[in-house]
Amino acid sequence: MSFLHVGDQAPDFALKNQNGDLVHLSDYRGKTVIVYFYPKAMTPGCTTQACGLRDNQSQYEARDVVVLGLSPDPYERLKRFEAKYDLNFQLLSDEDHSVAESFGAWGLKKFMGREFMGILRSTFVIGPEGKIAHVMKTVKTKSHHDDVLGLLA
Numbered sequence: 001m002s003f004l005h006v007g008d009q010a011p012d013f014a015l016k017n018q019n020g021d022l023v024h025l026s027d028y029r030g031k032t033v034i035v036y037f038y039p040k041a042m043t044p045g046c047t048t049q050a051c052g053l054r055d056n057q058s059q060y061e062a063r064d065v066v067v068l069g070l071s072p073d074p075y076e077r078l079k080r081f082e083a084k085y086d087l088n089f090q091l092l093s094d095e096d097h098s099v100a101e102s103f104g105a106w107g108l109k110k111f112m113g114r115e116f117m118g119i120l121r122s123t124f125v126i127g128p129e130g131k132i133a134h135v136m137k138t139v140k141t142k143s144h145h146d147d148v149l150g151l152l153a
Contacts, residue, residue, distance in 0.1 A: 003104035003122065003135055010035070010126045011102040015070070015092040018078035023068070023092055029130055032065045034148055036123040036139075037105040041073045041081035041091070045121075045141040050087055052145035057088045063152050070094045072119060125151055 004010070010033075012026045025033065036053075038046040053060075053067055060067055067089040071078070078091040092099075100106040100119055109118045123144070125134035134151045 003137055004124065004132050006132050006135060008132045010124065010130050010132055011099070012130075013094075013099045013102070015094055015099060016075040017093075018075055018082045018091045020075050023090060025068075025126070026130070028066050030128050032063070032128060032133070032152070033126040034060070034065060034067045034123060035103070035126060036067070036069050036144070036148075037094075037100055037103065037119050038069060038071050038121055039119040041071055041077050042084065046071070047081075047085060049121075049139070049141040049144050050081070050091075051085055052142070053089060053148075054085065054087050056145045056149065059149055060089075060152075065152060066090075068092055070099060072097050072100070123148060 014022050014024045017023050038049060040046055069091045072095055073093060074095060075093040078093055082091060094100055097106045103124060105120045105122045107120050109116055121139045123136040123139055124132055127133040
């Protein structure tokens with residue numbers, strides 16, 4: 001499966017957030033939504049990425065932009081991630097990685113000479129009408145928050 005492309009309709013989904021509440025992408029129709037996929041809560045790169053978004057949340061809110069972070073972690077782990085780093089946006093649990101697959105963010109990875117299937121760290125900007133406005137196939141965890149803000153300018 002390949003990544004969704006600019007202009008594609010974003011697939012609707014319903015996933016549990018860090019509080020166990022069901023969140024639908026369609027709940028945010030009419031707003032710009034950042035959907036970012038990350039491999040695992042509380043790992044160094046994912047923490048750097050999440051904290052950058054946390055620290056710039058007011059800039060997203062000023063633009064009426066919603067941030068949703070998706071990982072295959074169970075929602076209970078996401079709750080601990082939120083609490084440990086005082087995160088101020090929703091984290092969604094995609095345990096069966098079906099949403100990641102529908103966006104093309106699940107695929108073959110290589111690490112330390114080993115190949116395996118996993119989350120491809122990526123970000124999608126979804127416009128108010130539910131269509132993909134931008135796709136970031138390559139994400140730098142330290143500058144992700146600024147890179148996304150640049151797309152919104």
